Amino acid sequence: MKTLWLENNQLQLCTDIPIPTPPPGEALIRVLRAGICNTDLELLRGYYPYKGIPGHEFVGIVEKGSPHLLGKRVVGEINAVCGKCRFCLKGESTHCENRTVLGIVNRNGAFAEYLTLPETNLHLVPDNVSTDVATFTEPLAAALEIQQQVKITASEKVLVVGDGKLGQLVAQTLALTGCDLLVIGRHPEKLANLEERGIEIGFSDGIIDRSFDIAVECTGNPEGFALALRALRPRGILVLKSTYSGKLTIDASALVVDEITLIGSRCGPFAPALELLRTQQVNVSPLIQARYPIAEGLTAFSHAKQRGVLKVLLDMIEEG
Numbered sequence: 001m002k003t004l005w006l007e008n009n010q011l012q013l014c015t016d017i018p019i020p021t022p023p024p025g026e027a028l029i030r031v032l033r034a035g036i037c038n039t040d041l042e043l044l045r046g047y048y049p050y051k052g053i054p055g056h057e058f059v060g061i062v063e064k065g066s067p068h069l070l071g072k073r074v075v076g077e078i079n080a081v082c083g084k085c086r087f088c089l090k091g092e093s094t095h096c097e098n099r100t101v102l103g104i105v106n107r108n109g110a111f112a113e114y115l116t117l118p119e120t121n122l123h124l125v126p127d128n129v130s131t132d133v134a135t136f137t138e139p140l141a142a143a144l145e146i147q148q149q150v151k152i153t154a155s156e157k158v159l160v161v162g163d164g165k166l167g168q169l170v171a172q173t174l175a176l177t178g179c180d181l182l183v184i185g186r187h188p189e190k191l192a193n194l195e196e197r198g199i200e201i202g203f204s205d206g207i208i209d210r211s212f213d214i215a216v217e218c219t220g221n222p223e224g225f226a227l228a229l230r231a232l233r234p235r236g237i238l239v240l241k242s243t244y245s246g247k248l249t250i251d252a253s254a255l256v257v258d259e260i261t262l263i264g265s266r267c268g269p270f271a272p273a274l275e276l277l278r279t280q281q282v283n284v285s286p287l288i289q290a291r292y293p294i295a296e297g298l299t300a301f302s303h304a305k306q307r308g309v310l311k312v313l314l315d316m317i318e319e320g
Contacts, residue, residue: 002316003112004297007051009044013297017053020108022116027065029074029117031316034058034110035135036304037165038220040103042243044301048104055110055314056103059134065119073125075137076117077270078102094267111297113316123270126278132291135313136169136284137273143169144276145268146216146239147177154178157211161228162218163190163201165287165311166241170216172282175199182212184227187308193286207231210258220244226251234258239265287311 005014022028035057043050056078062069081088081096088096102117103109125134143166152158156179160171163185171183171194182200184207185191191201204227213236215228220242228238229251238260255262276282291313292300304312 001113002294003053003108004055004294004301005052006043006054009046011044011054011298011301013295017112019114020116022064025118025120026116027062027069027074027119027122029058029060029076029115029122030063031058031060031110031113031115032073033131033135034314034316035139036300036312036314037139039243041301041305042220043104044305047243050104052103052106053108053110053112053115054103055112056101057135057138058110058115059125059131059137060110060115060316062122063114069119069122069124073131073134074122075125075134075270075274076102076123077121077141077267078104078138079267080107080118080121111294111314113294123274126274129274129277132288132313133277133284134274136287136311137270137277138267139166140169140173140276140282140284141268141270141273142166142241142266143173143268144272145265146170146241147173148268149263149265150214150237150239152177152179152214154180156180156213158182159184159207159212159215159228159231160218161185161215161224161231162220162242163187163194164218167218168193168287168310169282169284170218170241171199172197173276174216176276176281179214190308190310197283210234212236214239216241218242222248229254229260232258232260235260237261237263239263241265284311288313291315 003017080100081093082098085097100107158179160183212231216239217228287310289310
């Protein structure tokens with residue numbers, strides 16, 4: 001099967017990788033569509049020493065598995081867990097001590113014609129949700145994780161730093177809480193997507209220091225982190241949604257003196273994400289900037305790495 005293979009921070013197109021055989025409890029999924037995200041790009045830069053097939057945002061059709069899944073379009077949670085460790089037993093399975101992670105840790109991912117995942121990880125895609133739109137389920141779930149970690153109400157003043165793919169999803173989900181929300185970025189055309197949905201937008205030069213209750217950092221760069229921290233009132237909450245390939249210098253004194261709560265945030269709930277897509281409470285279509293066949297995967301990655309580019313999708317197998 002055709003795949004993209006990552007090794008020693010180098011990506012290559014392979015055509016001779018065998019179709020995987022699903023172990024007991026797992027399904028074989030024919031991948032229809034996959035999205036390139038910032039974590040995939042960070043893996044290329046050495047964020048984590050991964051060797052294998054990257055990719056974790058996908059939609060596919062189950063070809064081998066339980067009867068209720070066969071032939072159905074699915075998306076999949078990316079953490080395959082043991083169910084027995086202390087984190088699994090506490091209901092915190094995304095931190096399973098023995099987990100593999102699709103396209104990130106010890107498990108081949110979605111930039112391939114086929115993948116396997118535990119059936120318990122799979123969620124059916126609603127009929128009215130297109131394959132392109134459903135590809136956003138995983139990052140949308142990650143955006144929703146913020147609300148699993150922090151109680152956000154209409155009384156909170158919230159800042160989102162970053163107008164990229166993740167920042168756009170975070171902003172749309174936070175807007176549903178009714179909070180006093182401001183999104184800042186560097187690209188007027190991206191911010192316009194949010195402004196059209198009634199979300200207040202701006203630029204960094206308009207931020208008043210120490211004026212927000214919660215700040216969500218979605219840029220993955222030190223400047224964004226510093227700005228988010230500077231914007232917080234004492235006892236504010238800083239949520240980090242981005243992975244960093246390099247080292248991040250932190251002003252620990254500012255965290256201590258202002259008693260700032262720092263929260264890392266990654267994987268989130270799939271069912272609510274699919275419901276938002278089904279009911280069209282978020283709009284992801286404007287975030288799709290380009291699409292390529294898997295045979296042009298290297299070109300797709302080159303495009304995705306360009307500054308300011310939103311979502312690039314890979315077509316694995318033509319539908320129909």
